[in-house]
Amino acid sequence: MNLADKIYIFDTTLRDGEQAPGVALTVDEKIQIAQKLDKLGVDKIEAGFPVSSNGERKAAKELNSLGLNATVLGLARSVQKDIDAVLDSGLDYIHTFIGTSPLHRDYKLKMSKEKVIETAVESVEYAKDHGLTVEFSAEDATRTDLDFLKRIYNKAESYGADRVHIADTTGAITPQGITYLVKELKKDVNIDIALHCHNDFGLAVINSISGVLAGANGISTTVNGIGERAGNASLEEVIMSLKLLYGKDLGFKTKHIKELSELVSKASGLPVPYNKPVVGNNVFRHESGIHVDAVIEEPLCYEPYIPELVGQKRQLVLGKHSGCRAVRAKLNECDLDVSDDTLIEIVKKVKKSREEGTYINDDVFREIVKSCNYKKE
Ligand code: KIV
Ligand code: ZN
Numbered sequence: 070m071n072l073a074d075k076i077y078i079f080d081t082t083l084r085d086g087e088q089a090p091g092v093a094l095t096v097d098e099k100i101q102i103a104q105k106l107d108k109l110g111v112d113k114i115e116a117g118f119p120v121s122s123n124g125e126r127k128a129a130k131e132l133n134s135l136g137l138n139a140t141v142l143g144l145a146r147s148v149q150k151d152i153d154a155v156l157d158s159g160l161d162y163i164h165t166f167i168g169t170s171p172l173h174r175d176y177k178l179k180m181s182k183e184k185v186i187e188t189a190v191e192s193v194e195y196a197k198d199h200g201l202t203v204e205f206s207a208e209d210a211t212r213t214d215l216d217f218l219k220r221i222y223n224k225a226e227s228y229g230a231d232r233v234h235i236a237d238t239t240g241a242i243t244p245q246g247i248t249y250l251v252k253e254l255k256k257d258v259n260i261d262i263a264l265h266c267h268n269d270f271g272l273a274v275i276n277s278i279s280g281v282l283a284g285a286n287g288i289s290t291t292v293n294g295i296g297e298r299a300g301n302a303s304l305e306e307v308i309m310s311l312k313l314l315y316g317k318d319l320g321f322k323t324k325h326i327k328e329l330s331e332l333v334s335k336a337s338g339l340p341v342p343y344n345k346p347v348v349g350n351n352v353f354r355h356e357s358g359i360h361v362d363a364v365i366e367e368p369l370c371y372e373p374y375i376p377e378l379v380g381q382k383r384q385l386v387l388g389k390h391s392g393c394r395a396v397r398a399k400l401n402e403c404d405l406d407v408s409d410d411t412l413i414e415i416v417k418k419v420k421k422s423r424e425e426g427t428y429i430n431d432d433v434f435r436e437i438v439k440s441c442n443y444k445k446e
Contacts, residue, residue, distance in 0.1 A: 072317050073286035077112040078308065079204075079234075079263060082333060083128070084115040084144050085301050086291040089339060098336040099128045100135065102292070105329045107137040110321040111290075111304070115164060118144045120154035129158035142204065147192035156199055163196050165189075166206035166236065169213040169221055186221050190228045197229040206234040206265060211242040215253060222258045232261040232287065237276060240269030240299060244279035251283035263287025266302045268294060273302035278310060292333040293341050293348065305330065305347040305379065313374055327380030347379055354384045358392030361385055365398055387429040389420050403431065405438055414441045 083099050086092070094102070103114050114137070116129040133141045142162040145151035155163045167189045168177055174185055189205065196203045205225040210218055222233045235250065242250070247264070254262055264280040264287065266273040277288045294303030305326045311317040330348035334341045343351040353376035355361050363370035368383060376383050385395050396416050400407060407415065418437045419429055427433055 070282065070315055070317070071284070072281055072315070073284070075286060076281055076311070076317065076319060077261075077263065077287040078110075078304065078319065078321075079113040079115065079142075079265075079287055079289045080106050080111040080139075080291065080304055081115040081265075081289050081301065082106070082291040082295065082304070083132075084117050085265075085289075085296040086293075086333070086337065087117065088297050089295045089300065089337065092295070092337045092339065094128075094336055096124060096128045096131060100131055102329070102333060102336060103132050103135065103137060103139075103141075105325060105332060106292075107135075107139045108322060109325045109329060110319065111139050113140045113142055113162075115142050115144060115289075116158075116160070118151075119158045119160075120145065120148075120151040126154060126158045129155070129160055133159050140202075145192070145196075147188045149192070149195060152192060152196050152199070152201075155196075155201070161200070161202060162204070163201045164204045164206060164234070165192050165196060166208045166234075167192075168209050169207040169218060170209035171214075172212065173209050182217055186224050189221055190224050193225050193228040193230050203230045204232045204234060204263070205230040206236045208236045209238040210235045211237040211246065211250065212239070215250070219254065219257045222254065226258060226260050230260060232263055233258060234263045234265050234287070234289065235280070235285070236265040237267055237273075238265075240267035240273060240276075242266075242276055243272065244275050247276045247280045248283040251280050251285050255284045261286050263289060264302075265289035267297065268299040268301060268303075271299070273300070274306045274310060277302040277307055278315065281311075282315075293330050293337075293339065293345065295333065295337055295339050303346070309347050309374075309379065323378055324380045348381075352376075353381045354386050356386040356388045356395075357390035358395065361395040361398070362392065365394055387419050387434060388423040391416065391419055399434060400438070403435065403438075407438070407441070411441050 087094050116132045117125040119126045119129045129143045142164050143155035143160045145155050145165045147167040262285040264277045266276040290304035290307050291301040292304050294300040308321050343349050355364050360371045
């Protein structure tokens with residue numbers, strides 16, 4: 070596999086993640102999340118958009134003073150006052166951007182191609198002159214004509230940008246498209262290339278991975294995949310796929326993933342879907358008889374990896390699909406022992422109760438066992 074030795078994870082939960090409609094993180098919440106991101110092992114944390122409010126500037130300042138291992142960056146449009154706000158926050162790293170696609174040039178910026186380039190390089194130059202390390206994003210890069218994209222990245226590079234990002238702003242590219250794009254850009258761009266993929270078609274993770282397989286060396290992520298519209302490439306899915314499917318261990322302390330996911334869900338008010346890969350509550354829960362039977366023998370029959378790796382726990386759930394094996398396992402867990410006949414009776418009652426709408430939690434299960442005249446046998 071043609072992967073760079075070092076792949077940087079640029080986490081933007083606190084910026085793009087917070088841009089998800091309805092989300093507003095307090096300074097304290099940003100601090101708690103940043104500390105956990107740092108403990109997990111991300112390389113870069115985008116703290117927010119300092120020009121947008123006092124709170125954002127305060128958060129950026131405080132994050133910067135935490136002494137994290139991760140680099141803390143602030144976002145800025147290619148506008149001097151935005152860059153000044155990043156400087157006021159005391160940050161040494163900036164992420165500047167400008168829209169490059171015809172849609173952004175014509176409708177949003179109302180700028181010619183030349184004006185877009187001029188504006189972008191002025192801001193890169195200004196940021197560099199003020200001592201900042203600069204990561205430059207072409208917004209809507211994936212819907213930008215390739216020649217123009219190459220020109221603007223080359224210009225940014227010649228004015229001192231340290232890294233460029235390909236922003237797939239509307240999640241509109243395919244894995245094949247991003248592969249082609251990165252390979253083309255690598256012919257002309259000599260600085261690092263990173264990916265910022267949105268999930269509008271559910272392809273953010275595979276697009277990010279395809280991009281690094283094609284030679285990029287940075288991926289922008291968010292915890293739980295939160296962010297604008299359908300969100301961003303999910304941090305947990307990216308690092309676990311790279312580690313276990315592509316053999317690229319980024320050295321993350323993955324056992325902290327679940328607690329980070331819960332913290333972000335609580336702070337953002339955005340629930341994690343039960344079936345969300347890696348962090349969803351159902352990812353290591355099993356109910357159907359066939360699966361439970363096999364999992365009791367060998368969990369890997371129906372799990373791609375053990376739950377503890379990501380701070381999750383395996384759970385056998387009783388319900389209408391349960392068989393004797395699952396119920397026996399639950400009895401053992403509750404320190405109860407019954408004869409085979411009683412076991413069959415309990416299984417029948419478990420199925421019936423569930424079909425009648427009762428969720429079989431531990432208390433309900435004990436009631437069922439009692440109703441089958443349970444006595445220690
Ligand atoms: O999606 C996007 O284009 C962005 C930019 C600010 C880089 O988030
Ligand atoms: Zn984005």
